[in-house]
Amino acid sequence: MKVLNVLLIEESIENVKLIKSELEQDEFIVNFDCVSTPSDFSSALTNKIWDIVICNISILNFSANAALKIINKMNIEIPFVVILNSNKLEQIGLTCIKEGANDYVIIDHLVRLTPIIQRELRKTQNRLREIMTSKQLKDQYLSMVSHKLHKPLNEIQGSIDILKSNEGDKKKLEETLDKMYMNSKLLAKLIKELLETT
Secondary structure: OEEEEEEEEOOOHHHHHHHHHHHHOOOEEEEEEEEOOHHHHHHHHHHOOOOEEEEEOOOOOOOHHHHHHHHHHOOOOOOEEEEEOOHHHHHHHHHHHHOOOOEEEEHHHHHHHHHHHHHHHHHHHHHHHHHHHHHHHHHHHHHHHHHHHHHHHHHHHHHHHHHHHOOOOHHHHHHHHHHHHHHHHHHHHHHHHHHHHO
16 A cells, blocks of 8 residues: 555544545555644645645635645645535636646545546656656766767867977977867867757
8 A cells, every 4th residue: 555645734624534534445544744824834845745735725814826836936846636615616626726736626525536646646756757867868968968078178188288298390280289279179069069959
């Protein structure tokens, strides 16, 4: 069974029990923390890594929109599901989705909650994989660019050493200057390509 860390924005003890019961009868071992104020919410986000935030829109003085703003301000990427106390509030649920929530569930239809969480956890895992792949590709690219830049740079530095030790051999001087010129052009080309791809 998967351990699921749930940050719940809720005031109703009854709703907390319903949500916990619904999740635990499926495939999750649930770790809950329940908050009802912006300061407690911010503190909870800072002190622990959560798998999902579940927010009841009916809490006084702390809206779903306010919670989403806190998440955005803290630059945290986390699934956010809204709980509605009535199907008459579905329009509010749709508004919450427009503001950044991932989905909404009516408290009397909590059977939808587990599939929604499973879907959002899969999306999060896929995004993490994409980020890791992107980072690996970036590291490979930077390694290749570094190698390409160092080769002409080393050649130029070697040519400078030859010039410093040269004592009047005109032919050797011309060959060394030509080599420096070609390597400086190659270096300029590589830098231009690098700037165009970043």
